[in-house]
Amino acid sequence: MAYRFQVVVDSRDPHAQADWWAETLGWKVEPSDEDFIRSMIAQGHATEAETTVHNGVLVWASAQAICPPDQVGRRDRQRFLFQSVPEGKTVKNRVHWDVRLEGDDKDEVRSRLEARGATFLWEGHEGPHSWYTMADPEGNEFCLS
Structure with missing residues (x-):
């Protein structure tokens, strides 16, 4: 069986990193499902503190993904996920x-x-x-x- 994977990059600012890399690669920032986020807050599964507004859109504060433009929404898409971590980069990758x-x-x-x-x-x-x-x-x- 072959497995799919995504590359996860620890980031101080996942949304800025996603924007930068999407532009660099000619990829797209994956769209936010604002209705889903609001429903998770309304149901008590998340808090407003776990969200932020980025470029005028309600998003999860802790992560943002990008993918090739022709793969947006596909389950089998190639993907970079930038996730928030408290520490900055300290050593060579x-x-x-x-x-x-x-x-x-x-x-x-x-x-x-x-x-x-x-x-x-x-x-x-x-x-x-x-x-x-x-x-x-x-x-x-x-x-x-």
């Missing part, structure tokens, strides 16, 4: 993701991402292949290749 640029100019993409809060860390090479290792606004490493 043991796992990172590679953003494959599919022909886009690596230097141009690097400049755009730096203008949006990413940090260039180093350039790597292996044979004829090269990549940039970057950090997102919360310091999570990723590569551009």
Whole structure:
């Protein structure tokens, strides 16, 4: 049996991270079900303190997910879930993701991402292949290749 999975990223601000990564990857922030959230509060299963308003929409405060635009709402979608944690990042990631640029100019993409809060860390090479290792606004490493 093959299992599905999602990548979960600990974040200080899951909504800002979801917005940043959705824009970076050309993905979509998964829509909030405001009626469901309100019904959970009304039934006593959640409190208003567990919610926030982000970009004018009622959302769960502790997490936000993104997925490819053609997969929104599908059960089998690819997914990053950004979840709130109290501590900031303190050490190098043991796992990172590679953003494959599919022909886009690596230097141009690097400049755009730096203008949006990413940090260039180093350039790597292996044979004829090269990549940039970057950090997102919360310091999570990723590569551009």
